[in-house]
Amino acid sequence: MxxxxxxxxxxxxxxxxxxxxxxxxxxxxxxxxxxxxxxxxxxxxxTSGPVTVEDLEFARQLAREAHRFARSLERSFYGLSDGKGVAA
Known part of the structure; x- marks a missing residue:
């Protein structure tokens, strides 16, 4: 981040x-x-109006961070510190 x-x-x-x-x-x-x-x-x-480049970048950042959040939750749930064996 x-x-x-x-x-x-x-x-x-x-x-x-x-x-x-x-x-x-x-x-x-x-x-x-x-x-x-x-x-x-x-x-x-x-968005506050027609879609802009900044809106697209925010959406991509949101998706990327949501994916990282999900991976962190999976590691915690499965007790894996390295994330190996966690579903993508």
């Missing part, structure tokens, strides 16, 4: 569990929406 240029002024913690889920809404006539649902709380991720 790259170092933040501005300090955080707040943090929201949303924990996963049986009610957590994600869903992509690929609309044909407007920008897509990624929904992150945590029971009674939802986070919607979308």
């Amino acid at each position: 790259t170092r933040r240029r501005t300090p955080r002024n707040s943090v929201i913690r949303l924990t996963t569990g049986h009610a957590a889920r994600t869903m992509n809404h690929p609309f044909t006539r407007r920008e897509p929406v990624l929904a992150l649902d945590f029971g009674a709380t939802s986070v919607l991720v979308t």
